Amino acid sequence: xxxxxxxxxxxxxxxxxIRMKDLFAVVMLSGIYxxxxxxxxxxxxxxxxxxTEAAVGxxxxxxxxxxxITMTGRNENTTRHKPFPALVLVVITGSLLIYGTLDMPYFGxxxxxxxxxxxxxxxxxxxxxxxxxxxxxxxxxxxxxxxTFGELVVIFTAGIxxxxxxxxxxxxxxxxxxxxxxxxxxxxxxxxRIVTKMLIPFIxxxxxxxxxxxxxxxxxxxxxxxxxxxxxxxxxxxxGLSTARIVINQPFIQLIAATGVLLxxxxxxxxxxxxxxxxxYNFLSNDPLSGQHLGILLIELGVGCTVASVMxxxxxxxxxxxxxxxxxxxxQNQESS
Amino acid sequence: MLIGxxxxxxxxxxxxxxxxxxxxxxxLIKKIIGLTLFQTSVFIFYISMAKVVGGxxxxxxxxxxxxxxxxxxxxxxxxxxxxxxxxxxxxxxxxRIKAAYGSIEEEDIQRQDNQIxxxxxxxxxA
Numbered sequence: 001x002x003x004x005x006x007x008x009x010x011x012x013x014x015x016x017x018i019r020m021k022d023l024f025a026v027v028m029l030s031g032i033y034x035x036x037x038x039x040x041x042x043x044x045x046x047x048x049x050x051x052t053e054a055a056v057g058x059x060x061x062x063x064x065x066x067x068x069i070t071m072t073g074r075n076e077n078t079t080r081h082k083p084f085p086a087l088v089l090v091v092i093t094g095s096l097l098i099y100g101t102l103d104m105p106y107f108g109x110x111x112x113x114x115x116x117x118x119x120x121x122x123x124x125x126x127x128x129x130x131x132x133x134x135x136x137x138x139x140x141x142x143x144x145x146x147x148t149f150g151e152l153v154v155i156f157t158a159g160i161x162x163x164x165x166x167x168x169x170x171x172x173x174x175x176x177x178x179x180x181x182x183x184x185x186x187x188x189x190x191x192x193r194i195v196t197k198m199l200i201p202f203i204x205x206x207x208x209x210x211x212x213x214x215x216x217x218x219x220x221x222x223x224x225x226x227x228x229x230x231x232x233x234x235x236x237x238x239x240g241l242s243t244a245r246i247v248i249n250q251p252f253i254q255l256i257a258a259t260g261v262l263l264x265x266x267x268x269x270x271x272x273x274x275x276x277x278x279x280x281y282n283f284l285s286n287d288p289l290s291g292q293h294l295g296i297l298l299i300e301l302g303v304g305c306t307v308a309s310v311m312x313x314x315x316x317x318x319x320x321x322x323x324x325x326x327x328x329x330x331x332q333n334q335e336s337s
Numbered sequence: 338m339l340i341g342x343x344x345x346x347x348x349x350x351x352x353x354x355x356x357x358x359x360x361x362x363x364x365l366i367k368k369i370i371g372l373t374l375f376q377t378s379v380f381i382f383y384i385s386m387a388k389v390v391g392g393x394x395x396x397x398x399x400x401x402x403x404x405x406x407x408x409x410x411x412x413x414x415x416x417x418x419x420x421x422x423x424x425x426x427x428x429x430x431x432x433r434i435k436a437a438y439g440s441i442e443e444e445d446i447q448r449q450d451n452q453i454x455x456x457x458x459x460x461x462x463a
Contacts, residue, residue, distance in 0.1 A: 004340075007347040007381075014354045014374055023366055030370050037377050045394045045405040046384045049413050056421045057377065068428045069366060072435045076364040077442045086361035094353040098346060106341030108390030110403075115389065119406045127397055135395040135407040136414070144411060151415045158422035165429045217396065222418050307418070314425045321432060 006040040021076045027065045034058035047218040048136045051210075055226040060311060063233065067318045071325060130292045132215040140220065141296040145279040149264055152303055156261050159310035163254070166317040168324070189238070196238050203231035211304045215293075221300040225307025232308075233315050241319050250316065253309045260306030267298050344385040351378035363443040365431045369424060376420050383409040 013033045020026050034057030041050035105112035122139055130138040140148050207228035214220030236244035268279040276283035281295030351374060358371025387409040395407035431441055438446050 003385075004343060007344065010381075011347060011350060011354075014351055017370060017374065018354060018358055023364070026367065026370055030373060033374070033377065037381065040381060041384055044384045044388045045392060046387065046410045046413070047394045047396075049380070049384060049410050049417070052414055052417050053377075053380070056417055057373075061373065061421055061424060064425055064428055065366065065370070068432060071432055072366065072441050076362070076367055077444075083357075083361040086357055089360065090353045090357045093356070094349055097349045097352070101342055101345040101349065104342065104345055106338075107344050107385060108388050110389050110391075112386070114386050114409070115406050119408045122407060123395065123404050133397040135397060135404070136410050139407055139411045140414060147415060151418055154419050155422045158426050161426045162429045165426075165433055218394075222414065310422075314429075318429070318432070325436075 003040055003043045006036055006043060010036050010040070023069045023074050023076060024066075026076075027062060027069060030065070031058050031062035034061060048134075048220065048223075051218050051223045052226075055223050055230070059230055060226055064314065064318060067315070067322065071322050129288075130296075131289045132293070132296065134215055134217065134219075136218075137214050137220050137296065137300075141299055142279075142281060142292055145268070145281075145295075145299065148299070148303070149268070149279070152261055152264055152306055155310050156257060156306055159257055159313045162314045162317050166321045193238055196234055200231050200235055203234070204228060207231065207308075211300065212297075214300055215296065221303025222307055224300075225304045226311060228304070228308040229311030229315070232312050236316070236319065241316070241323060245316070248312065248316075250313075253312050253316075257306050257309035257313065260302040260304070260309065263302035263305070264299050267295055267302070271295070345382065348378050348382040348385075351375075351381070365434065365441040365443065368443075369427050369431070372427075373420070373424065376416070380413045380416060383413050 010033065013029055013036065017026055017029050017033070020029070034053060038050045038054035038058060041047075041053055122135055122143065126132075126135050126138045126143075130142050132138050207224045210219040210227060211221060211224035214224070232244070232248060235247070267281075267284070271280045271283050272278055274283040279295075281292045282288035283291060284295050285291035355371045355373075355375030355378060358374065359368050362368060362371065387406040389403060389405050392403040392405040393401055395404045395410065397404075434446065435441050438449055440446065
């Protein structure tokens with residue numbers, strides 16, 4: 001019942017996104033869309049996925065898009081090209097897809113083909129072979145560790161791409177330090193600043209909890225990395241980018257991003273060197289079960305490091321580019337006047 | 338059949354709304370959001386396929402007999418994270434396009450590109 005309500009709400013939000021022209025409202029609606037999807041995933045028993053979607057889809061994605069629309073403009077152009085051909089194409093494709101779904105198994109049926117072959121083996125055998133309660137973590141980190149390695153490298157590549165597109169060599173200016181100590185952009189937001197300063201340690205602690213308890217409940221490296229990055233980004237938003245740059249050293253963060261990927265790959269290489277396959281954790285220690293636990297711990301640590309650093313890198317580069325753009329405009333205005 | 342296939346039909350509708358936004362809207366940020374809509378509808382498709390009526394979350398506990406299928410959950414976890422990576426890269430490309438062309442409307446960018454091409458042709462002929 002609740003999933004029907006949530007899906008209908010999702011449809012309403014999606015139609016509202018089409019109709020609105022104010023990009024700020026559209027980005028906020030996409031954040032709501034992410035939150036509704038996360039609630040839907042909880043209703044579907046996909047707790048790990050809901051965690052990740054709430055952190056990533058409703059949190060980081062909305063934040064990054066808001067930073068971008070401060071630079072690119074808030075309103076969409078009012079004239080659009082003729083929507084009729086697009087509408088026809090979409091209706092035809094949609095009706096063909098719906099015709100395709102008529103053969104599919106009904107929602108929730110236990111004898112659907114997806115529940116045969118590999119999934120019962122994971123559910124039944126993962127306790128003896130790996131020994132951790134969270135089946136999703138054991139599939140992600142052990143049975144399908146190679147796919148997760150590819151995913152980690154994709155995130156790392158996105159971080160490199162953002163660095164390549166948006167970063168520039170900064171000359172450290174002495175004025176920076178003096179500016180940030182004397183001037184806090186949000187002096188009037190006293191309540192927010194004080195509450196945030198109290199909350200940030202707890203957010204970081206929660207991120208570490210999610211990282212290390214991913215074996216026993218929903219959680220793991222990705223969710224923990226995003227929550228950790230969210231705490232740092234919160235600090236940067238409230239106390240200014242220059243203050244945050246003193247607290248969080250940028251080259252150090254870039255080093256951590258690369259170290260995470262290196263750690264993950266090294267675990268696979270050590271298994272190779274010990275005589276097993278790539279990412280075969282049974283060979284990491286004397287008995288297979290503790291080898292699996294060690295392997296999962298190390299790779300989740302690698303994932304957490306890289307995801308947190310890449311999210312921080314992306315946010316800092318977006319915000320830095322905006323600051324540079326604004327200071328260029330201020331210089332041009334001063335020159336012309 | 339309506340209740341049994343309701344999830345799939347909603348997924349198809351969300352997917353088509355996302356596709357429509359990508360095709361019919363000129364603003365690049367709106368297109369990226371349309372792509373996000375499309376992506377999330379595929380996630381909903383996989384996750385509702387994984388649900389088993391009477392099952393619970395796939396975390397092993399002593400007194401539970403029926404679990405929902407954990408394999409699509411793993412695939413979608415990867416997909417969500419890869420999705421945010423591509424969105425971040427797409428957004429940084431939009432920032433650079435804005436700096437280069439002065440606008441993120443598809444028609445303005447197209448017009449400026451055609452203008453550059455026409456100027457090049459004129460200069461070659463002259």
